[in-house]
Amino acid sequence: MTTPANDPDPDSNRDLVLTRLIDASPEAVYRCWTEPDLMTRWFAPKPWSTPRASVDLRPGGTNLVVMADENGTEYPSPGQYLEIIPNRKLVFTDAYIGDWQPSEKPFFTCVLTFEAEGGKTRYTATARHWSVEDREAHEKMGFHEGWGLCAAQLEEVAKSL
Known part of the structure; x- marks a missing residue:
């Protein structure tokens, strides 16, 4: 039996991951995640x-x-950015709602990566949850379907830039 102390990836049972190859540059995909007019x-x-x-x-x-x-x-x-590497990585969480103000109920931290691959972008979204129960709830809410639909919509906007 694997215990958290010796598990090589202790967060794997709390993560939901979506990966897509998007037909747009990492810069365009990053802009779609960081410019409000594009996000809408x-x-x-x-x-x-x-x-x-x-x-x-x-x-x-x-x-x-x-x-x-x-x-x-x-x-x-609402959320708060934790790490920003322009055109490569964004990390944000709902554990805080800004100015390090704790939220009422943290649910997940999102790690987004944008990697150039053959003139396109390998887009990976990892939703890292505070508990297995939160991960299961997010999965039942339709994480894969919803985030998959959004990734397709993201691609269309990114391709238009």
């Missing part, structure tokens, strides 16, 4: 929408993405 064009899986997004792109800076369902009910998702 792809972030929510259709038929949902993203009426608003704001970004303070610096470690410790706030991000806010507001998604809306078909009826217009809004779902704000």
Whole structure:
């Protein structure tokens, strides 16, 4: 039996990972994740929408993405950036809502990587959850389907830049 102390990847049972080869440059894909006007064009899986997004792109800076369902009910998702490597990597979390203010219920930290591959971008999104239960809940919410649809929408916007 593997214990957390000797598990080579102790977070593997709390992670959900989506990887896609996107037909756009890493710079374009990164812009889609960091420019609010672009984020509103792809972030929510259709038929949902993203009426608003704001970004303070610096470690410790706030991000806010507001998604809306078909009826217009809004779902704000505040977070905070932890690591930024332009055009290569973004790390943000909902554990804080900005200025190191703790959120009521941390759910996950997102690690995004953008790697050049044959004129395209190897895009990897890792959702690292605080608990196995949170990972399971996110999976049941449709992580793979929803994030997959969003990745396709992201590609379309990135290709247009």
